[in-house]
Amino acid sequence: MDEELLTIGTFAARARLSAKALRRYDRLGLLTPARVDPASGYRYYRVAQIEQARLVALLRQLDMPLARIAEVVAADGERAAGLLAAYWADVEARLAGQRTLAAYLRGRLSGGSSEMREMFTVETVEVPARVVITETRHVLADELPAWIGASLGRLEEAARQCGGPAGAPYVVYHSEVSMESDGPAEACVPVADEAAARAWAEARGRAWQTRVRVEPAMRLAFTRIGKAQVAHPQILAAFEAVEEWIRERGLEPAGACREVYFADWDAAGPGDPVCDVAFPVR
Numbered sequence: 001m002d003e004e005l006l007t008i009g010t011f012a013a014r015a016r017l018s019a020k021a022l023r024r025y026d027r028l029g030l031l032t033p034a035r036v037d038p039a040s041g042y043r044y045y046r047v048a049q050i051e052q053a054r055l056v057a058l059l060r061q062l063d064m065p066l067a068r069i070a071e072v073v074a075a076d077g078e079r080a081a082g083l084l085a086a087y088w089a090d091v092e093a094r095l096a097g098q099r100t101l102a103a104y105l106r107g108r109l110s111g112g113s114s115e116m117r118e119m120f121t122v123e124t125v126e127v128p129a130r131v132v133i134t135e136t137r138h139v140l141a142d143e144l145p146a147w148i149g150a151s152l153g154r155l156e157e158a159a160r161q162c163g164g165p166a167g168a169p170y171v172v173y174h175s176e177v178s179m180e181s182d183g184p185a186e187a188c189v190p191v192a193d194e195a196a197a198r199a200w201a202e203a204r205g206r207a208w209q210t211r212v213r214v215e216p217a218m219r220l221a222f223t224r225i226g227k228a229q230v231a232h233p234q235i236l237a238a239f240e241a242v243e244e245w246i247r248e249r250g251l252e253p254a255g256a257c258r259e260v261y262f263a264d265w266d267a268a269g270p271g272d273p274v275c276d277v278a279f280p281v282r
Helices: 007-014 019-027 047-061 066-074 077-109 113-119 141-160 194-204 235-248
Strands: 006-007 041-045 122-127 130-137 171-172 185-190 210-215 219-228 257-261 271-282
Touching: 006 007, 007 019, 007 041, 007 047, 019 041, 019 047, 041 047, 066 185, 077 113, 122 235, 130 141, 130 194, 141 185, 141 194, 141 210, 141 219, 171 271, 185 257, 194 210, 235 257, 235 271
Parallel strands: none
Antiparallel strands: 006 041, 122 219, 130 185, 130 210, 171 185, 171 257, 219 271, 257 271
16 A cells, blocks of 8 residues: 555544544545545545645534535635635624624513613604615515515616616515515615606516505604624514514504615625614604
């Protein structure tokens, strides 16, 4: 046998991994043996593979999914580092949102509604009547982020052809959106030219269930949240905070709840304010 090759037991000891883990990494294509004996099925590894094995093990300690580990391992140094940075940014954003949700739940479970009020500042704003171009879809919670980005992108492009956007885009939830309930949700972009918007929807919007409607003037009760808090289920705390604020003041909901997106999503950091969670009230 080639002296450069190590048995799986020796390689596992030097890589500080178990033989079971090495077999699993082989099945997943993360770390393929240099040679497999066709008669015995024994796996043999090169000394040079030790560093790759340790990299896989370290990435697992970051709770990185195996599919993303495969991408990092297959990439060159600079791209691999970029993939790791992108993954960790996702982790930090998720943790920031979960931290807010955990604090809210501590207050809720202990009966401390005042803690919730301190976390979310609720205000009201008067919104004039406006023409909106919309797209409606039945979606579950895990499908929602991708659909919101795609639908608002399509509608904002349409608005630019119809006199330009006339306000911040928003999403209206006509029924609950969760992992069990699919809404529907309605993406909306205010437009300046109603006639042009109706012509666009008639000519090119049928495939996306696009329509144009006039939304009446309303009073909104809202709280402003950061990018990390927008993720489901963290955002539910913000919705409940606004609902409690409305009840405490003897007001009544006057329409479907909504999320108003007023900032550049891609440029925002996890803690930057990007969205107003709002309810029409009377």
